[in-house]
Amino acid sequence: MPCVIPDPSDEDAEPFVETDPTARYGRYADMLGSGSVKKVYRGFDQVEGIEVAWNQVRLRSFIDDGPMIGRLYAEVRLLRSMKHENIIELYNMWTDEETQTLNFITEVCTSGNLREYRKKHRHVSLKAVKKWSKQILMGLEYLHTHEPCIIHRDLNCSNIFINGNVGQVKIGDLGLAAIVGKSHAAHSILGTPEFMAPELYEEEYTELVDIYSFGMCVLEMVTLEIPYSECDSIAKIYRKVTAGVRPQAMNKVKDPEVRAFIERCLAQPRARPSASQLLRDAFFDSLKEDMVDLANQN
Structure with missing residues (x-):
């Protein structure tokens, strides 16, 4: 199914800051939250037509901390195997080698924490x-x-x-x-x-x-x-x-x-x-x- 990146010339369209390698998911500029390890942005799944959470970790910050990077990837692997109505669901993940970021898409809860x-x-x-x-x-x-x-x-x-x-x-x-x-x-x-x-x-x-x-x-x-x-x-x-x-x-x-x-x-x-x-x-x-x-x- 084709995905369309918003046209910057369309004044009504909210522009994506970036998209995932498949162009299915787009990230908006506004942040949903941040912690000591990752930042969470508002995102959009163009195939399903739903808002998602775009989680982003700058791996460069932990280049000398192998255990921390291991824990980050462990979270993603864990989430990927979790299927329960009271556990946040993971949809996709990838590493952007150019920017040295780990990105993973999860469902978003409308009212925050x-x-x-x-x-x-x-x-x-x-x-x-x-x-x-x-x-x-x-x-x-x-x-x-x-x-x-x-x-x-x-x-x-x-x-x-x-x-x-x-x-x-x-x-x-x-x-x-x-x-x-x-x-x-x-x-x-x-x-x-x-x-x-x-x-x-x-x-x-x-x-x-x-x-x-x-x-x-x-x-x-x-x-x-x-x-x-x-x-x-x-x-x-x-x-x-x-x-x-x-x-x-x-x-x-x-x-x-x-x-x-x-x-x-x-x-x-x-x-x-x-x-x-x-x-x-x-x-x-x-x-x-x-x-x-x-x-x-x-």
Whole structure:
């Protein structure tokens, strides 16, 4: 199917800054987001007629960092194998040798990340938070029961994305994910300090570190406060986390059901439930009751 690059002389057409080697995908100038490793631009799939996210990494920045480049390509390979409604989908990837950039096209979530979405919409019911939480757990269950097992290792509200018009949540940014196989054990220290489980610092952990991070995500969704924001250094966060001191944001959680659910997620590894177990938790029973009521009405 032919793809047409917008004509610069057409005043109504939005020009592409660049296109992929097949000319199917075009990149616009405006940025959707950026991180320490990559920049994400708004893009367009001319075949499907849909907007996409054009992720771009300048490999020249990491020319002396083989492990980092390896992680970047690992993210792309991981994404390519992921097929789940709560995981960001990868459509295409290529390396531009001339500009030394790794480019990959992923689906775009219309409302951005969950952190910014929650800040924008401050009045949200507990029911909505439960719906988002359940979808995050469904994505984690998919990763953790994948063969081989995959640990995200950097789950937080800035790399969980949402289509606000339908309330659909998707986990993204698998750049720090680890494929751990049958042992379910990993050893390197990576992640966002405020969301890192204590055992991550001890360099001996399993996929249950993602459950701890998920608990912190629920805390942020409920309180609109990033955990441990009272700390002004990573060292102070580390001391509190390893000592088992909860973030001050926990004091804002007045609902005993919510507080107990978060505490289950933050428990010691041996007592911490899996994603599959949490999906069966009584915390989500009210969502089932809503579905039963809806079925009865019909």
